[in-house]
Amino acid sequence: MKTFDPAIVPQPSSNLPWRELDGEVFAITPEDGVLHTLNETASFIWGLIDGKRSLGEIETQVLDEFEVTSEQLRDDLTAFVNLLEERRLVQLEVTEGE
Numbered sequence: 021m022k023t024f025d026p027a028i029v030p031q032p033s034s035n036l037p038w039r040e041l042d043g044e045v046f047a048i049t050p051e052d053g054v055l056h057t058l059n060e061t062a063s064f065i066w067g068l069i070d071g072k073r074s075l076g077e078i079e080t081q082v083l084d085e086f087e088v089t090s091e092q093l094r095d096d097l098t099a100f101v102n103l104l105e106e107r108r109l110v111q112l113e114v115t116e117g118e
Contacts, residue, residue: 021102021112024094026076030069030101030110040067049108056107061086062100074115075101 021028032038038047045058045066058066064085068078075097082093104110 021098021105024075024079024098025114026074026079027115028075028101029071029073029113029115030075030078030104031071031113032069033108033111036109038066047109051108054107056109065097065100069104069110071113 033049035050036047037050038045040046040063043060043063045063047056047058048054049056065078065082068081073081079090079093079097082088082097083090086093088096101110101112105112
């Protein structure tokens with residue numbers, strides 16, 4: 021995903037073990053055993069990644085929670101989701117009809 025696409029629906033990768041502890045998410049990619057730690061803001065976004073919400077819906081909820089411009093959030097959200105996909109923590113789907 022090169023640019024923000026509100027129709028993209030991210031979902032955690034299958035068989036991805038992860039836990040939230042003290043506001044941070046810890047996930048281990050089974051393929052390589054690497055531990056990934058998400059800070060509080062990233063963990064908030066991770067909590068919205070459920071395979072049902074689109075990036076557009078996630079954007080709306082993050083805008084309600086944090087003081088950030090829509091433009092900055094779209095850039096940050098795109099970079100974050102790309103990083104999650106690159107590290108095999110999420111899979112991306114495009115919703116139909118959008």
